[in-house]
Amino acid sequence: MIFPTVSGTALSGQLHTLPFSLRGEFNIVVLAFEVVHQLLVQTWMSALEDLQDLYPRLAFYEVPTLWPYSEEQRLIIDMGMRQAVANPLLEDHVIPLYVDKGLFRQLLDLPTENTIYLLLIDREGEVFWRTTGELTQEKLESLIRTLDRVFDADNERL
Numbered sequence: 346m347i348f349p350t351v352s353g354t355a356l357s358g359q360l361h362t363l364p365f366s367l368r369g370e371f372n373i374v375v376l377a378f379e380v381v382h383q384l385l386v387q388t389w390m391s392a393l394e395d396l397q398d399l400y401p402r403l404a405f406y407e408v409p410t411l412w413p414y415s416e417e418q419r420l421i422i423d424m425g426m427r428q429a430v431a432n433p434l435l436e437d438h439v440i441p442l443y444v445d446k447g448l449f450r451q452l453l454d455l456p457t458e459n460t461i462y463l464l465l466i467d468r469e470g471e472v473f474w475r476t477t478g479e480l481t482q483e484k485l486e487s488l489i490r491t492l493d494r495v496f497d498a499d500n501e502r503l
Contacts, residue, residue, distance in 0.1 A: 353408070356427050356436035367466075371465060375408060382460070385461045392480055474487070476488070
């Protein structure tokens with residue numbers, strides 16, 4: 346499966362064309378569809394920061410996925426998100442997408458908007474791993490096994 350090409354502006358103001366402009370050779374994208382999903386996202390944040398330290402070529406992004414509101418509405422929504430981000434350094438890691446959510450979910454085979462999705466992708470958008478919902482030890486161990494595998498395979502190509 347390939348992550349679709351979409352554009353968004355990080356809360357820091359940096360324009361992104363996902364997946365190509367993401368910083369990591371491999372990137373964990375956390376997709377959230379509702380404001381209440383922030384509670385689920387927060388269960389992952391500490392672990393993702395730790396993984397980014399362990400794997401220097403890894404980056405993670407929180408990607409709130411919203412309908413294509415007007416420019417004025419987007420400015421208000423983005424301002425609210427900026428105020429909710431506790432650490433201004435994390436503004437580079439939050440990229441709101443204003444897209445047709447139904448089509449976006451269909452392209453990624455995401456059956457519902459009732460939870461969050463985490464995807465491990467490379468810069469070309471290939472999806473190597475995915476999960477849903479809150480962090481569990483089993484999900485974290487699965488992600489670490491996948492990271493070890495993709496980084497080992499990547500090193501063999503060098």
